[in-house]
Amino acid sequence: MLILAIDGALGPFTAAVLESETGKAWIEAAAQRDALEGGLRAADAALRSSGYALDDLHRLAVTVGPGGFTGLRIALAYxxxxxxxxxxxxxxxSSYDALAPRGLGEPALVAVRGRAGAACVRLRLVGGSEERFCGAIDEVAEWVGSRASGAELAVAGALDELAPALVRAGVxxxxxxxxxxxxxxxxxxxATAALHEGAHGVRPDYGERPHTTVPR
Known part of the structure; x- marks a missing residue:
């Protein structure tokens, strides 16, 4: 199966073409602040590098969030x-799945960077139950501490600000x-996902409302 996947939610726009049977992949990335034109070029460049054309594809994939509001919307629309x-x-x-290393295990925490000073997290406990939370960094750390019950967590994702806060919270x-x-x-x-709905059914997960200032 040949898959083209694009991501605009988790930083610079990236695109990947994957041969699922062989594991061979071609990856391209746009410049940090070049989400629209650069993102389209990244997808085209990944295809050209692979030697395949759009007509050769069997499936498309896109990260749906949480993550950067503008990049997420551009990638999903494209x-x-x-x-x-x-x-x-x-x-x-889900952005959580796109950030989670293979074999992450349980209990585990995956973090996505939100607006300045905020994050969204997915906490997966032993047994497979999941909870999600978005908020300010210290609020997220306190929430994780209240759910993790002292267990050591394997953590992945956007951790520059969150990891120190988790340590302060005793996690x-x-x-x-x-x-x-x-x-x-x-x-x-x-590559292994079940297909339940058409493209109309693929919806964004913003995690939280984007931070905006309403004019008076």
Missing amino acids: AKSLAFALNLPLVGV PIRRLVQGEPPALRAAHVA
Whole structure:
């Protein structure tokens, strides 16, 4: 199966083409602040590097959030446009899954950077139960501490601000490194995903409302 996956929610826009049977992949990234034009070029460059064309694709994937509000919307709109134009299935992949290293285990915490001073997290406990929370960094750390019950957590994702806050909150953590770009991880997730809905059913997960100032 040949999959094109794109991510605009978790930093610079990235695109990956994956041959699921062989594991061979081609990855391209746009400049940090070049989400629209650069993102489109990244997807095209990944395809050209692979030697494949759009007509060769079997499936599309896109990260649906949480994450950067503007990049998420651009990537999702582009992925849906491709899905409709090519009549291909589109898999929406949670940003948490795109950031979680393979074999993350339980209990585990995956963090996504939110607006300044904030984060969204997914906490997976032993047994597979999940909870999610978004808020200010210290609020998130306190929430995790109240749920983790002293268990050491394998943690991954956006941890620059959150990891110190977790330590201050008394949460034992073991940091893991994400070895794959989000678009490539999304492609791997999409390769085994069940197809339930068409592209219309793929919706964004903003995690929290974007921080805005309402004019008076």
